[in-house]
Amino acid sequence: MSANEGTDRADDRLTDSDADAVRRASRRVGWQITFATAVVVFAAIGAVFLFVLSRVRPGELFELVPDHNNIKISADDFLLVALVLGAVGVVLAGVLSWIIARRAVRPLGDALRIQRAFIADASHELRTPLTVLDARLQVLQRGLAADDPSSPVVAELRRDARSLMDVVNDLLEAAEAASGRGSGTIPENLTAIAELAVESMRVIGQARNVRIDLDAPGPLFSRLPAVSAHRCLVALLDNALRYSPDGSVVTVTLRGTRNRVTLEVKDQGPGIQGISPDRVFDRFAKSGDATGGGGTTRTGFGIGLALVRDIAVSHGGTVSVKETSTNGTVVVLTIPRASERG
Structure with a gap:
């Protein structure tokens, strides 16, 4: 043996x-x-x-x-x-x-x-x-x-x-x-944070000609710390890039209501395969093989999405898979909204 x-x-x-x-x-x-x-x-x-x-x-x-x-x-x-x-x-x-x-x-x-x-x-x-x-x-x-x-x-x-x-x-x-x-006390501009995260991840998407578009109407504020918000956005974008085919588009949409801020990350990948969509936020959980081996994405250890869930829940928010199919996957992050003056 x-x-x-x-x-x-x-x-x-x-x-x-x-x-x-x-x-x-x-x-x-x-x-x-x-x-x-x-x-x-x-x-x-x-x-x-x-x-x-x-x-x-x-x-x-x-x-x-x-x-x-x-x-x-x-x-x-x-x-x-x-x-x-x-x-x-x-x-x-x-x-x-x-x-x-x-x-x-x-x-x-x-x-x-x-x-x-x-x-x-x-x-x-x-x-x-x-x-x-x-x-x-x-x-x-x-x-x-x-x-x-x-x-x-x-x-x-x-x-x-x-x-x-x-x-x-x-x-x-x-x-x-x-x-x-690590709860924040100062309102942070999530639109500005999203712009920085998208800009940093565009360099990774360029390696496979994957474009990242940001749709944000204006400044939206939350008490989610800037570092934590940036980590969440980078993890969601990293996951979307991992499963996006070459030449596709990843769309980031930021919207606000009276009490909540919603951020959607949509890719054009094959959808979640080999695992239930409810389990993708578990630690070390992985779905099917990434497109092209994941390209040059930064992570891949099954921690990123679990970190997003932990951060969202600890600040009164949620994260979930809104939809997934062969046309792509949409992940939604929702957190409480704060006024600009706090």
């Missing part, structure tokens, strides 16, 4: 173990809720039974045929008691379910917090050595002659180092966005 096969089997065992743990936890929570609900229901039935017995005269309890098998109970009293007991039962069931569900998801919340802290700490620690590595490669590249055979290799190493830095930055910003940090 090869080393790869052994690793694959170990990964399968780990996956099965995690799946079994989740199933066991689900069964445990299900049984707890079932038991709690049963207790509430039987308690309500018992209360009604005791109430009925309390309305029967003691002498009638031992009669063979007390009053022709009829128990004299006011319909109004019985309805009132049934309504009260039903309301109490619903409240108790809701409280018990909430307590049990909270206990069940508490470990998941702790795990997510630990995961975010680890990602943030690891990203912080990796930033400095990667920056130093890129600086040293830059010095080495400058010291090489133009005809040196090592120049192409050093250039590729610098590109790889910058790609790693982009991944680290994405991970760090995703962790910060998930924790709710």
